[in-house]
Amino acid sequence: MSIATVQTRSLLGLKDLSQQEIQSILDRAAYWEQHPSKTHDLLKGRFISNMFFENSTRTRTSFEVAQKRLGAEVINFTAAASSVEKGESIYDTVRTLESMGIDAGVIRLKPIGLLAQMAEKIKVPLINAGDGNNEHPTQALLDLYTMQKHFGSLKGLKVAIIGDILHSRVARSNLYALRKFGAQVVFCAPENMQAAELDVEYVSMEQAINADVVMMLRVQLERHAAGMLKSAEAYRESYGLTVERAAAMQPHAIIMHPAPVNRDVEIDSELVEAPTSKIFPQMSNGVPVRMAVVERAMN
Missing domain, CATH: 3.40.50.1370 (Aspartate/ornithine carbamoyltransferase)
Structure with missing residues (x-):
């Protein structure tokens, strides 16, 4: 060959x-x-x-x-x-x-x-x-497959990716692929976890949860030791998908996560297998x- x-x-x-x-x-x-x-x-x-x-x-x-x-x-x-x-x-x-x-x-x-x-x-x-x-790439492909299967088309979808964008290969592959299909991608991240080299709009948590797809990224808790993360509790309070925040999502919206999940850090435990969650279908x-x-x- x-x-x-x-x-x-x-x-x-x-x-x-x-x-x-x-x-x-x-x-x-x-x-x-x-x-x-x-x-x-x-x-x-x-x-x-x-x-x-x-x-x-x-x-x-x-x-x-x-x-x-x-x-x-x-x-x-x-x-x-x-x-x-x-x-x-x-x-x-x-x-x-x-x-x-x-x-x-x-x-x-x-x-x-x-x-x-x-x-x-x-x-x-x-x-x-x-x-x-x-x-x-294969994580983003299975994410796109999950979205396409649920919504029928990726064109016009608003996808919010929330978490440590700076260190996330999942966020990058999803961004590159989703834009080819005409989806809108926005990021939400603490200032010290943003990737300046990526030309993407950063929005507030309140704006992010208004998307069609709310994709949470795994918090790498080892970054706590490096000083990037104050504490798991503080992260959840500012950037976690809590039950209260999920209640404000659009009725048709879905929750995604590349897993493994830190329950009660980036996403509340009861949301992991909620009807709107696609976390296990993604797998x-x-x-x-x-x-x-x-x-x-x-x-």
Whole structure:
């Protein structure tokens, strides 16, 4: 497979992907969701490696379920129990797995820009499962899929993304993708958690909860130790989706969250499974979306 073909099948981000290409993935996800069979032989005899150089349970498991449903052989690789701990570089690790004959790789890593550099040298398609605070394309794809499924169309939707925008790859991927479909995106964040390089309007919490989609981001509580967060209680008071704030949302609006959720910090516990919440449906939708992405990479 040529490098050009490999790069076409790779999914490094949504910033440079066309609306048509994104929609084709969403359409294929709908096909897999509606398919009566739970498992398939489509990728029988093909090998895919999940290479996670940053902790993840939900995303890795979702990818693994998607891969196994397509019939692929799955190799899970986590950095904590690997040669990376001994100083082996991420690039060398990926090259090692490529040399062993994998057909594609799913990668999560912290350094920004490294994934794009590797994709120019590695001869198998790579799927971004989250790189630093750059992008998290499959999370945004499952978010768009969830919104499209609920509202029918993304055009004209107002989506408010609330929380630590500065460190959020989810916010970036959603912003890039939603704008291609004609949705309006606004951000709401404490001043020290805003991303100045993104050309987006920041609104108050009261304005944010008036959107069609209220998307809460996970508060990274470790930022409390770094002084970015005064306390979990103070954050909830100013930027949490409380029961009282949710009562002021529009009747047709939905609540979203990429999870894992800090209950009673960014969102009150009783709202997580409220009728307006799409948090667990988002997780369900992640499997067919990742099936579509993996199929696109390997078939």
